[in-house]
Amino acid sequence: MTTGSLDRARRPSAGRVLAVLSVVPPLAVAGWLLAGLPLLLLGAFRPLLAVPLGLVAVALLCRYGLRRVPEIGGTTARQVAGVVAVAVGSGILNGLLHGEQLIVRRDPGTYAQYALWLAGHGSLPVPFQEQAFGGADPALRFGSVGFYDFGGAVVPQFMPGAPMLHAVGAWAGDIAGLLLVPPVLGAAAVLVVAGLAARLIGPRWAWLAALLFAVCLPILYTSRTTFSEIPSLILLFGGLTLLHDAGTGTRAGTGTRAGAGPRAGAGPASEAASRSGSGAGRDAGRAARTRPPGSPRSAGLTGPAGLTGLAGLVTGLAVMVRIDGLRDVLPVLAYAGLLIALGRAGDRERGRQGVPLLGGLVAGAGLGFAAAHLLSRPYLDYLSGSLVPLLAVCGAVVLLIAVAAVLAPRLKGPVRRVARVRWLPEAASGLVVLVAVAFAVRPWLETVTRVPTTPEDRTTSLFIAGVQRANGLPTEAYRLYYENSAHWVAWYIGIPAALLAVLAAALLARGVFRGTAAGWALPLAVVLWTTVGTLYRPAITPDHPWAARRLVPVIVPGLILLAVWGLRRLRDRAGRSGYGPAARRGITVGGAVLLLAFPAFTSAGTAFTPVERGERAAVEALCAALPARASVLVAERVTSDRFTQVVRGTCDVPTARIVLAPRSDVPARADVDRLAARVRAAGRVPVLLAAKADQLSAYGLPVQIMNLRVRQDERSLVDPPNATWSLSADVWMTVPGAAG
Structure with a gap:
């Protein structure tokens, strides 16, 4: 064999490349979460441990999963190039126009500060650091918007999955690196959606699905700042892709009845076969029909059960990113039960996929719930009104699975009669x-x-x-x-x-x-x-x-x-x-x-x-303006909501809010004086922050340390958004008792 022939033999096919590109993102996200959660629970989520362990976990999942992923038949290099171009273009555009939502006004600021705390400290919860304020005091509060005062410490709102991903960027490039993680995840989501489109519709349509997905405003919006929706999408649709590759939805070698033909619209090989009767199409269709049932490239139910279990694990881990992911994976839970019931009824091919799918799903979702219970308990309490009914539905589905599995042999006849209606x-x-x-x-x-x-x-x-x-x-x-x-x-x-x-x-x-x-x-x-x-x-x-x-x-x-x-x-x-x-x-x-x-x-x-561009520089300037050995007391309502965790986490300075006086946006003078004196007695420098100079002038000379004027998202109720609004944020500082 010539050298050129050997190179062609070793070069992966276009179908193989597209298949791999579309499943690497969910496997990578899943591997990182699996490695990161135990470290976070142990208080050791540090780069020296998390990076090598995370890379090992990602490599193991990819090695196991990619060897079992079949290529997408009928794919051309041009089609793969189109998908990659859309993904890269999406990542570059969103990277250039990314937001800088670091101030805690809505969820992106909370996620950003959560990730920055993990990147800098590697543990939860966030300690009060009462000693920096002279000990506990009834006028001190440590919680703020997005960060609960719970059990003697500060507990961030939300699930830890997305912040663990965003923390990687902070390790790589501090705040600038953190802000570039969402565009990278957005580009990865384009590949995942395109991969599933290639499998279900055909590879020639993957670029269109990718482009249509990438230009939608909700995708642009959540790919430019620290949200949890894009990582959740990667896991959910990545899990569906792996399930398709494992063959739990189609039978091998059954032609269009398995959903592959143009009428059903499910298989790339059938699309190739439908192309004007071309030789390539006939060959692709013939290959799809003649692969042996046990072949790793089989698209049928005979795919490895291990890949099905991996798909269930990836899908279940969506719960670690968003607690709402529990609702999204319920159909997968029911589907696993259906497969188990089919196996009990005599369909061994599909039945043997049910237990691995259920096991992987329960393992992934179980880790998510463990993370929620141990790290986000007040968030679960806050959501109990909607979470408890959802858990009841999950319990009902599990009960139905058990009943169906037990009664499956007896229900076989009635179900067949219903199916023939x-x-x-x-x-x-x-x-x-x-x-x-x-x-x-x-x-x-x-x-x-x-x-x-x-x-x-x-x-x-x-x-x-x-x-x-x-x-x-x-x-x-x-x-x-x-x-x-x-x-x-x-x-x-x-x-x-x-x-x-x-x-x-x-x-x-x-x-x-x-x-x-x-x-x-x-x-x-x-x-x-x-x-x-x-x-x-x-x-x-x-x-x-x-x-x-x-x-x-x-x-x-x-x-x-x-x-x-x-x-x-x-x-x-x-x-x-x-x-x-x-x-x-x-x-x-x-x-x-x-x-x-x-x-x-x-x-x-x-x-x-781009929205809220300038916040990074403004926050960095605020941190630089704080004196050494400062203990920050936030003495105004809006500033305490927005900046308590910013100063504590981004500036790494002990921070607390002062209880506001009744029907006022500022605290009582006696509380401020007492707390400032206690800070000095503890050997630290008391610093007061507020939104206006006159709110601090009674305590010392106010100095403005933030004068932010940026654009923010529009707030439209009955029409699609088509513009941005202005946003201003002012922070003034004084050191009580300091010489003017």
Whole structure:
């Protein structure tokens, strides 16, 4: 064999490259979380330990998983290049225009400060450091917005998964490195979505799904700052991709009945076979049909059970990133139970996949719950109103799994009779359309409100009233605008994509019940389940683009996959109706342009305006202005909300809030004087911070250490966001008793 022949033999195929590129991100994220969580629980989340252990965990998962991932048949180098170009372009654009949300006003600031604390200290909870203030005092408070005072220490809100990922950037490049992690994760998410599109729709459509995903405003928004939605998406869709590769959704060697053909739209090999009868297409289709059942490249149920378990683990770890991930993985839990029941009923091929899937899912979600209980307990208490019912649903699903497994042999006959009901596929299809129509007309049938019953509810109502005034709307503080949630989706992915997605979901639901779209069964269940649940009750403050983040982990990527499948179906239908290649090409190009035009237009209003740029420099200047051996006392309400953890974590200076006087934004003079004296007695320098000079002038000469004027996200309630608003932040400092 010549040298050139050897090089060609060793060079991975385009299908192999695309398959690997799309599963490396979820395996890498999962490996890092698996290595990082034990270290964090031990208080040893430090780079000298976390980096080598994390790299080993990532390498082991990749070595195990990638050897079992089949290549995507029919893929060309040009298609892979298109996907990579979109991912790289997304990462570069979002990296250049990334935000700098370090001040704790909303969740990104909380996540950023959480990650900076982990990067600098490697342990939780955050200690009070009372000794720096002369000991405990009834006027001292250590918690603040996003950071709970719990059990004698400060506990960050939220799950630890995303901050553990963001901390890597802080180790690599301090604050600047931290702020570049979200764009990298966003680019990785593009690869994951494209990989699943290539498997379910065909590799020639992967670049379109990737581009449509990348230009959507919710994706741009969450890829530019420290949110948890993108890492959650990587794990959820990465898990679905691994499950597809393990073959738990299709049977090997059964042709289009397994969901691979153009009618079902599930397999790349079948797409190649449908290309105008070309030799390459026939070869690819023949290869897909003739692979032996035990082959590592088999797309059928005979794929290794270990890959199924790995897929369950990756999917379950989404709970460590977002507690809402528990709802998103419920269909996977039910699917694992279905596989176990099928095995008990005699289908050994599928049955042997159920236990590994269930085990991996329980292990991943269990680690997430352990992290929540040990590191985010007050957050769980805060969410108990919605979390307890969700846990009850999970318990019910587990109980049904156990019952189904026990009774499966007896239920085999009745289930088969139900499956033979002729109208069942059409009923499933009609139900999808009916639910979509109900959501579309919901604004004319319902106005969702909530009467405040907690301090948090009252704060939200006041916020909504302020945004209504800014938007020129009637003041209705109790409104939540959830009835518009389906319209939010249409804003961001576009009306054509939304309509195509509904059409595709209806057709695929029918195909799943007919057995012609088995490869879509689980992805479709996850997308529809989460979409219906989220749109019915988004559970978020309804201003945009803020509320758009609810659509990111499942809804936007899921509906985009459906829309692209719908476009492919239209093209294939035209071919079966006798239209020639030119007409089919026109449908493809015209449809792609139409799908891209709407989300691109919506995104254009804000896509090129970075928000809160300048906060990094302002925070660094604030830290530099603090005197040596300072103990910071925050003496004003807004400043304490925004900067208590910033000073404590980013500046690494002991910080506390002073209890405010009744019906006032500042504390009582006696409390300030007493605490300042106690700080001096402890051998440290008392420093007071407030938002205005006159709030500090009674204690010493005020000096302004922050005068921030930047752009922030718009807050739009009834229209898609198309601009940014101004944001100002002022911080004044004085040292009580210091010479003027």
